[in-house]
Amino acid sequence: xxxxxxxxxxxxxxxxxxxxxxxxxxxxxxxxxxxxxxxxxxxxxxxxxxxxxxxxxxxxxxxxxxxxxxxxxxxxxxxxxxxxxxxxxxxxxxxxxxxxxxxxxxxxxxxxxxxxxxxxxxxxxxxxxxx
Amino acid sequence: xxxxxxxxxxxxxxxxxxxxxxxxxxxxxxxxxxxxxxxxxxxxxxxxxxxxxxxxxxxxxxxxxxxxxxxxxxxxxxxxxxxxxxxxxxxxxxxxxxxxxxxxxxxxxxxxxxxxxxxxxxxxxxxxxxx
Numbered sequence: 001x002x003x004x005x006x007x008x009x010x011x012x013x014x015x016x017x018x019x020x021x022x023x024x025x026x027x028x029x030x031x032x033x034x035x036x037x038x039x040x041x042x043x044x045x046x047x048x049x050x051x052x053x054x055x056x057x058x059x060x061x062x063x064x065x066x067x068x069x070x071x072x073x074x075x076x077x078x079x080x081x082x083x084x085x086x087x088x089x090x091x092x093x094x095x096x097x098x099x100x101x102x103x104x105x106x107x108x109x110x111x112x113x114x115x116x117x118x119x120x121x122x123x124x125x126x127x128x129x130x131x
Numbered sequence: 132x133x134x135x136x137x138x139x140x141x142x143x144x145x146x147x148x149x150x151x152x153x154x155x156x157x158x159x160x161x162x163x164x165x166x167x168x169x170x171x172x173x174x175x176x177x178x179x180x181x182x183x184x185x186x187x188x189x190x191x192x193x194x195x196x197x198x199x200x201x202x203x204x205x206x207x208x209x210x211x212x213x214x215x216x217x218x219x220x221x222x223x224x225x226x227x228x229x230x231x232x233x234x235x236x237x238x239x240x241x242x243x244x245x246x247x248x249x250x251x252x253x254x255x256x257x258x259x260x261x262x
Contacts, residue, residue, distance in 0.1 A: 030207070030208040031208075032207060032208045032209075033207045033208055034205055034206060034207030034208075036205060042205065044207060070260045072259045072260060074165055074167060074173065074251050074253055075165060075251075076161070076163060076164045076165030076175060076238070076250040076251040076252075077161040077162075077163045077164055077165075077240060077248070077250030077251070078163075078250075079210060079238055079240060079250045079251060080251075081212075081236060081238050081251045081253060083236070083253075083256075083257050083259050083260060085260060103257035103260060105212060105214070105236055105256075105257065107207070107210055107212050107238055109208060109210060109240075117208070119207040119208030119209075119210045120205050120206075120207040120208070120210060120211075120212045121207075122205055122212060122214075125214075125236075125256070125257045126214050126234035126236065126256045126257050128203045128214050129201045129203060129214060129215075129216060129234060
């Protein structure tokens with residue numbers, strides 16, 4: 001699965017997050033996509049998702065770097081469930097470095113032109129059940 | 132989220148599994164859905180999924196009972212990601228009872244008539260990354 005086209009897409013999206021290029025980032029989402037900002041708080045639609053990423057960048061003092069580990073893709077019915085180890089490298093206001101490792105779950109759907117768009121972005125994976 | 136319409140749907144599907152009513156069970160899946168039978172083995176399309184459930188029932192000596200625990204639903208773009216604690220109560224060939232607890236991930240999509248159909252059934256959740 002390492003060569004799945006969604007791997008390149010997610011890597012490109014994560015580069016856009018690191019670069020804070022939120023205009024480019026929005027190109028990966030469907031118009032009515034949902035982002036789990038944190039457990040219990042969802043952003044739906046590109047306008048809300050854009051605002052959430054601005055707030056996340058602020059929260060992490062504009063030092064966030066996103067990288068990916070192991071990945072599995074399951075395709076069914078023009079949809080894909082991506083299960084992916086995601087690492088957030090952070091630096092806090094005191095200059096202390098840290099890493100947050102999550103097992104993310106992303107749902108992509110193929111649009112009428114065959115382009116994959118993210119419809120559900122849940123970086124918390126099944127850990128949402130602990131919240 | 133406890134009253135989400137998908138909760139009733141999944142409970143009905145799990146009753147069909149317990150009753151080995153695989154004809155009724157197939158009504159919950161999209162034609163081109165994918166079931167993760169076990170890590171590394173997927174069944175795609177209703178014919179393969181039907182055969183997989185027959186094999187699973189045999190594997191568990193026709194004693195399997197499926198029940199649900201905590202559940203979260205995230206909707207985006209006419210799709211829904213369901214994260215759900217699933218308990219399989221089993222009895223082996225020696226009559227020994229056991230329970231398998233998983234955190235499952237299911238993807239549903241609304242069809243043209245507004246009916247939810249399962250497109251990806253991955254009862255292993257993010258544990259697939261351990262396989």
